[in-house]
Amino acid sequence: xxxxKSGKWVPIVLAIFLFELVCRSSYASYxxxxxxLISCGSSQNVTYLGRTFLPDSAQSSRVLKSANSxxxxxxxxxxxxxxxxxxxxxxxxxxxxxxxQKGRHWVRLYFYPLSNSxxxxxxxxxxxxxxxxxxxxxxxxxxxxxxxMFKEYAINVTSDTFxxxxxxxxxxxxxxxxxxxxxxxxxxxxxxALALHPSAPFSGLSDLGFETIYRLNMGxxxxxxxxxxxxxxxxxxEKYLHVDGSAVRVSVSPSSIQYPASVTSETAPxxxxxxxxAMGDANxxxxxxxxxxxxxxxxxxxxxxRVHFCDIVSESLNNLVFNLYINDxxxxxxxxxxxxxxxxxxxxxxxxxxxxxxxxxxxxxxVGPDIAADITNAxxxxxxIMKISNEAKSLDGLSSVEGLLPKxxxxxxxxxxxxxxxxxxxxxxxxxxxxYCCLVARKSKTPHQGxxxxxxxxxxxxxxxxxxxxxxxxxxxxxxISLASSNLGRFFTIQEILDATNKFDESLLLGVxxxxxxxxxxxxxxxxxxxxxxxxxxxxxxxxxxxxxEMLSKLRHRHLVSLIEWAMTWQKKGMLDQIMDPNLVGKVxxxxxxxxxxxxxxxxxxxxxxxxxxxxxxxxxxxxxQLEETCSxxxxxxxxxxxxxxxxxxxxxxxxxxxxxxxxxxxSCADDDGEDVATSAVFSQLVNxxxx
Numbered sequence: 001x002x003x004x005k006s007g008k009w010v011p012i013v014l015a016i017f018l019f020e021l022v023c024r025s026s027y028a029s030y031x032x033x034x035x036x037l038i039s040c041g042s043s044q045n046v047t048y049l050g051r052t053f054l055p056d057s058a059q060s061s062r063v064l065k066s067a068n069s070x071x072x073x074x075x076x077x078x079x080x081x082x083x084x085x086x087x088x089x090x091x092x093x094x095x096x097x098x099x100x101q102k103g104r105h106w107v108r109l110y111f112y113p114l115s116n117s118x119x120x121x122x123x124x125x126x127x128x129x130x131x132x133x134x135x136x137x138x139x140x141x142x143x144x145x146x147x148x149m150f151k152e153y154a155i156n157v158t159s160d161t162f163x164x165x166x167x168x169x170x171x172x173x174x175x176x177x178x179x180x181x182x183x184x185x186x187x188x189x190x191x192x193a194l195a196l197h198p199s200a201p202f203s204g205l206s207d208l209g210f211e212t213i214y215r216l217n218m219g220x221x222x223x224x225x226x227x228x229x230x231x232x233x234x235x236x237x238e239k240y241l242h243v244d245g246s247a248v249r250v251s252v253s254p255s256s257i258q259y260p261a262s263v264t265s266e267t268a269p270x271x272x273x274x275x276x277x278a279m280g281d282a283n284x285x286x287x288x289x290x291x292x293x294x295x296x297x298x299x300x301x302x303x304x305x306r307v308h309f310c311d312i313v314s315e316s317l318n319n320l321v322f323n324l325y326i327n328d329x330x331x332x333x334x335x336x337x338x339x340x341x342x343x344x345x346x347x348x349x350x351x352x353x354x355x356x357x358x359x360x361x362x363x364x365x366x367v368g369p370d371i372a373a374d375i376t377n378a379x380x381x382x383x384x385i386m387k388i389s390n391e392a393k394s395l396d397g398l399s400s401v402e403g404l405l406p407k408x409x410x411x412x413x414x415x416x417x418x419x420x421x422x423x424x425x426x427x428x429x430x431x432x433x434x435x436y437c438c439l440v441a442r443k444s445k446t447p448h449q450g451x452x453x454x455x456x457x458x459x460x461x462x463x464x465x466x467x468x469x470x471x472x473x474x475x476x477x478x479x480x481i482s483l484a485s486s487n488l489g490r491f492f493t494i495q496e497i498l499d500a501t502n503k504f505d506e507s508l509l510l511g512v513x514x515x516x517x518x519x520x521x522x523x524x525x526x527x528x529x530x531x532x533x534x535x536x537x538x539x540x541x542x543x544x545x546x547x548x549x550e551m552l553s554k555l556r557h558r559h560l561v562s563l564i565e566w567a568m569t570w571q572k573k574g575m576l577d578q579i580m581d582p583n584l585v586g587k588v589x590x591x592x593x594x595x596x597x598x599x600x601x602x603x604x605x606x607x608x609x610x611x612x613x614x615x616x617x618x619x620x621x622x623x624x625x626q627l628e629e630t631c632s633x634x635x636x637x638x639x640x641x642x643x644x645x646x647x648x649x650x651x652x653x654x655x656x657x658x659x660x661x662x663x664x665x666x667x668s669c670a671d672d673d674g675e676d677v678a679t680s681a682v683f684s685q686l687v688n689x690x691x692x
Contacts, residue, residue: 030229030266032183033101036062040087040176041071048082049226053178056087056095066093072117072175079148082178083112088119089126089166089174092405097162101183104156106231107164108180112148113141119173126174127167129401130155133209133389137397138169152232153395154184154210154386167404182231185266193304193351196329202353209389210304214295216240216383218308219249220275228269237277237383242292242364248280250379252312256345263347272382273310273347279369279377287376290325290368293383297363299356301387301395305365308382309348311337317344322378324350325366327357334370347381353388497521501531511611592627595620 039046039053046053056064066089073085099105109128113121121141128136135153155162162181166174189210195202216237217223223234241247254270277291297303305326314320317338324332331352341348356363363385367378392400492500500521501508508520516534523529534545599620605611612620 030185034097034099034105034181034183036097036179036181038062038095038179038181039082039085040178041073041085043073043085046081046084046178048080049224051225051231053082056179061098063096064093065096067091069093070118072114072119072121074114074116076115078112078114080110082110083114083148086112086114086117086121086175086177088117088121089168092165092167093174094166095164095179097164097181099157099160099162102158102160103186104154104184104189105162106180106182106184107135107153107155108178108182108231109135109151109153109176110148110178111141111151111175112177113175117175119175121173121175123172124175125169125172127165127169127399127404128174128176129165129167129404130209131159131163132393132401134392134394134396134399134401134404135209135211137394137399139396152212154189154212156206156209165405180231184230188230188266190351193353194331195353196326196331197355199329205304205353205388209393209395210386211395212384212386213297213303214240214383214385216293217272217275218380218382219247219277220251220271223269223271227271229265234269234272234382237293240293240295242294246280246289247277247291249275250278250313251275252345257310258343258346260341260346263349267347267349268308268382272308273345274312276310276312276379276381278313278379288369288371290366291378291380292364292366295363295365295385296361297356297385298387299361300398301356301390303354303356303363304384304386304388305352305354305363306384306386307331307350307352307365307380308384309335309337309350309379310346310381311341311344311379312381313377313379314338314344319375320377320379321370321373321375323368323370324380325364325368326352326354327364329354334372349382496523497531499524500529504531504533589628592624595624595627599624 037051037053038056040056042053042055044055056062064087066087068090070088070090071085072088074083078084107130113124115121123140123142125138125140126136127134127138133153133155135151141149164179164181166176168174189205191206192201192203193205194200215232215234217234218237220234220236222236223232225231225233228234238244252274254274257270257273259265259270279289279291307324311320318336320338321334321336323330324335332350337346337348338344354363365380365383367380369376369378387395389395390398392398394400498504500523501519504517504519510518510520510530512518516532519531519533521529521531599612599617602610602612603617
């Protein structure tokens with residue numbers, strides 16, 4: 001072990017470092033699946049720190065998309081070969097990389113404002129972003145303290161491609177000199193760390209972007225990317241020490257570092273664990289002081305802090321016990337490294353999430369002795385501080401990617417667009433076919449054909465229309481179901497009905513019911529007819545409508561016949577009021593005739609709203625029929641003579657088709673003839689309120 005005051009280097013220490021730097025090769029134990037090293041604007045390969053950067057036009061797996069870009073190069077002195085050329089963009093441009101291994105990737109950017117580029121790159125203002133995160137927001141070298149700038153980010157790539165956007169500000173340009181996109185081992189960054197103030201687990205780090213702010217090798221020299229298996233750079237910690245004299249440098253041979261299973265050289269190079277700082281002579285009365293490092297940070301962000309330890313100070317186990325502080329919080333208390341690692345010279349690290357100091361733009365990290373320890377000492381080997389993206393998914397400012405880049409449809413949106421486009425195409429095709437069919441149908445129609453009509457549903461209160469059965473091409477008509485078997489009489493085509501009613505002219509409207517309208521019509525030979533136009537949206541279906549037709553067409557009874565012709569005749573004679581006279585009714589039951597007369601009178605009301613519905617009429621007639629039949633059964637004369645009202649001409653009954661299933665009328669005192677049985681059954685079907 002070599003121990004010396006801060007800044008006091010001796011030749012033996014330098015010899016050890018030089019020997020190790022020469023003997024150890026870079027990238028010995030890790031080969032990244034994705035390893036894009038791009039020299040932007042260059043026409044040839046560029047070698048830097050043992051790595052080869054290819055021109056940005058040389059890789060087929062990397063695509064440069066630029067609306068307008070130019071190339072700048074310089075033969076003058078530049079900080080490194082990577083700054084000899086640059087790609088300059090005057091409009092939003094991007095680099096798209098194919099990704100073989102999803103997960104976190106290093107995204108490293110190199111910027112140097114070349115003086116002979118034809119643009120004032122020092123005053124250029126631009127934004128750099130990925131598909132998810134804003135990396136730089138309106139950056140300009142005018143506000144930057146340095147001639148060149150290197151930025152390193154750790155971004156979790158979850159898709160098969162990774163895109164890097166460069167967005168110039170208004171009337172400006174964007175530029176970049178070199179780009180790295182390199183895979184990171186999955187185990188390097190956890191999803192959870194310990195949050196401080198208050199102390200609690202912090203989960204979800206995998207969804208957040210990181211930017212490297214500080215990476216320090218405590219007590220040791222600068223470590224280049226060439227000597228780090230992951231291409232990282234580690235700088236010396238001396239300039240961040242709060243009191244330089246409070247620490248002494250300690251080092252051992254890197255080959256003596258014994259990595260446990262949980263820590264590898266990808267976690268940190270052995271040179272980080274082979275050097276450390278320990279407590280020195282701070283020239284203060286209280287020897288229990290802390291070694292403190294102070295780091296300027298942006299107070300608007302949280303920070304991922306990784307502290308590296310390796311006890312290369314102690315001569316035996318359990319002698320070194322100390323505390324770790326981040327800002328004013330105790331991050332780890334009474335740390336005994338030999339107990340945590342079960343040995344000496346064994347690497348150990350711990351992750352935290354912290355804000356900046358209260359009312360300060362700094363983040364402080366300290367180690368100090370535990371007051372209960374026998375030996376007053378503390379140590380630290382390495383420190384990494386990384387900025388965590390904010391709620392806007394930005395690592396610089398408050399603007400989000402959505403506000404900077406054109407919106408890109410998600411996979412679900414793309415699927416929706418594809419389905420919508422296909423659906424639109426199908427709909428358009430269907431529309432064309434329908435229009436063509438309509439045009440053909442219109443051309444084939446005769447001059448007398450009217451407008452299309454909606455058929456009644458097969459059953460009442462049904463939203464499903466029945467299938468249309470095509471009749472002969474000569475008639476050009478269709479019907480819901482065949483009514484031919486009903487033998488109801490003459491059938492009329494739709495065109496004949498349209499002609500008779502002048503296409504259902506509203507001036508010919510006789511009345512309006514809940515289940516359709518009734519129009520006055522005149523047939524071709526001059527016969528006057530009433531035409532009921534069913535309403536397909538009513539509760540009346542074809543079955544009920546058919547029953548109604550059968551009743552109106554064939555129903556005859558010795559007492560219930562030609563109700564409206566009779567009522568109109570008697571109304572004109574002023575005789576409706578007289579039918580209640582027992583002297584005029586003969587043997588006809590008075591209650592039945594009264595109900596019959598009241599029903600007829602209501603049907604002749606002047607205004608449609610005052611007329612009963614068909615359901616009410618049928619219920620009243622059924623009631624009157626039941627009264628009359630009951631009385632007839634009890635009082636039927638021997639000669640079975642017909643009782644009738646004077647002035648009503650009885651019509652001989654036609655055979656009634658009982659093929660349609662109907663509900664029995666129940667307590668009917670009808671005669672034994674089949675005619676009355678069928679009549680009662682018809683009424684029982686018609687009075688169904690759902691059918692009216």
